Amino acid sequence: MAALEVERLTKDYGEVLANDDVTFAVEEGEVFGYLGPNGAGKTTTIRTLMGFQSPTSGGGTVLGHDVTDETDLIAAKRRIGYLPANPAFDEGVTGREVLDLHASIKGDERRADLLETFDPPIDRKVRDYSTGNVQKLGLVQAFMHDPDLVVMDEPTAGLDPLMQRAFNDFVEAEKERGLTVFLSSHVLSEVRRVCDRVGIIRQGRLVTTERIEDLLQRTGKFVRVRVAGDVSASAFDIDGVHDVSCSTTDGGRADDRTEADDPDDGNPDDSTAGPSAAAPSDTADTDPPRVAGPVTECTFTFTGDVNELIAVLGGRRVLDLDVEEAPLEEVFMRFYGGNDA
Numbered sequence: 247m248a249a250l251e252v253e254r255l256t257k258d259y260g261e262v263l264a265n266d267d268v269t270f271a272v273e274e275g276e277v278f279g280y281l282g283p284n285g286a287g288k289t290t291t292i293r294t295l296m297g298f299q300s301p302t303s304g305g306g307t308v309l310g311h312d313v314t315d316e317t318d319l320i321a322a323k324r325r326i327g328y329l330p331a332n333p334a335f336d337e338g339v340t341g342r343e344v345l346d347l348h349a350s351i352k353g354d355e356r357r358a359d360l361l362e363t364f365d366p367p368i369d370r371k372v373r374d375y376s377t378g379n380v381q382k383l384g385l386v387q388a389f390m391h392d393p394d395l396v397v398m399d400e401p402t403a404g405l406d407p408l409m410q411r412a413f414n415d416f417v418e419a420e421k422e423r424g425l426t427v428f429l430s431s432h433v434l435s436e437v438r439r440v441c442d443r444v445g446i447i448r449q450g451r452l453v454t455t456e457r458i459e460d461l462l463q464r465t466g467k468f469v470r471v472r473v474a475g476d477v478s479a480s481a482f483d484i485d486g487v488h489d490v491s492c493s494t495t496d497g498g499r500a501d502d503r504t505e506a507d508d509p510d511d512g513n514p515d516d517s518t519a520g521p522s523a524a525a526p527s528d529t530a531d532t533d534p535p536r537v538a539g540p541v542t543e544c545t546f547t548f549t550g551d552v553n554e555l556i557a558v559l560g561g562r563r564v565l566d567l568d569v570e571e572a573p574l575e576e577v578f579m580r581f582y583g584g585n586d587a
């Protein structure tokens with residue numbers, strides 16, 4: 247049984263169709279990221295799943311309970327943790343009192359541990375909290391009754407980088423324990439680190455659901471190669487090379503030599519540039535080959551067979567080579583952007 251299901255969910259606010267026939271499921275034990283640009287419809291889905299608003303049509307289940315059936319949902323909510331976007335608590339009470347109230351309804355067996363991790367100033371009145379501290383209090387509240395499913399709307403909003411990292415560590419550990427997490431986010435590093443799968447929504451429509459690994463696989467690698475000689479982009483005309491761009495400079499020029507030729511620049515990349523190892527034997531560990539004459543630097547995204555790339559490079563004198571995972575940002579921009587294709 248899926249821990250959370252959204253089935254043909256449509257929410258029409260009148261002027262805006264905020265969710266348009268959205269269908270996806272989150273499996274037990276999965277961490278699922280729900281992504282999309284501002285106003286895409288993420289909060290609308292989340293609030294509907296939590297029973298705070300009714301769908302125009304369609305619906306969903308959480309832990310097998312119908313989200314449009316109020317009574318059914320009450321039973322499920324004891325086993326669900328929820329962190330809304332911009333959580334708001336009674337400003338006149340302390341954080342401790344907020345948690346005590348929550349504990350009286352759902353329990354708090356994990357409160358002490360969570361307070362060690364997130365550490366909001368629980369004896370101060372909520373009105374004196376910073377935005378980040380409100381968020382931390384919300385996180386403690388969402389997890390402290392040891393739920394089976396946690397739903398969070400932008401959980402790291404307002405958290406400083408250290409706290410964001412603590413949150414990511416925490417979610418990874420929770421995943422190990424088998425917790426199911428559904429979260430919306432704009433923070434791609436966080437998504438990449440903690441999520442197994444993502445669903446991307448744009449203008450109310452689900453564009454894709456995909457495993458993070460597959461998304462990265464499909465995106466390919468970002469390649470930057472420097473070769474001796476005047477080489478044109480057509481030299482890399484093999485399957486899987488995209489957006490190739492080459493520029494040739496005089497290899498003897500000081501500015502062009504700076505990175506590759508300076509053994510003392512402390513740049514570890516100079517000595518580890520993959521197939522530079524395939525370059526001639528004058529490629530000392532700390533002293534990449536010098537070259538007289540033109541040097542061409544080409545960059546491209548590569549989704550093809552790496553052996554074909556090696557074959558192309560094999561016929562040339564490679565001075566430097568970087569192969570990196572393409573940034574996740576690029577992948578998401580494709581989906582976030584205006585081009586449906």
Ligand SMILES: Nc1ncnc2c1ncn2[C@@H]1O[C@H](COP(=O)(O)OP(=O)(O)OP(=O)(O)O)[C@@H](O)[C@H]1O
Pocket residue numbers: 259262263264282283284285286287288289290291331
């Ligand atoms: N109560 C409402 N009445 C009318 N329109 C609404 C209402 N709530 C949201 N909307 C509109 O529905 C669309 C989706 O909003 P929603 O808050 O679900 O997006 P979101 O993806 O969560 O955005 P963000 O990333 O900015 O939080 C937006 O155009 C928003 O203006």
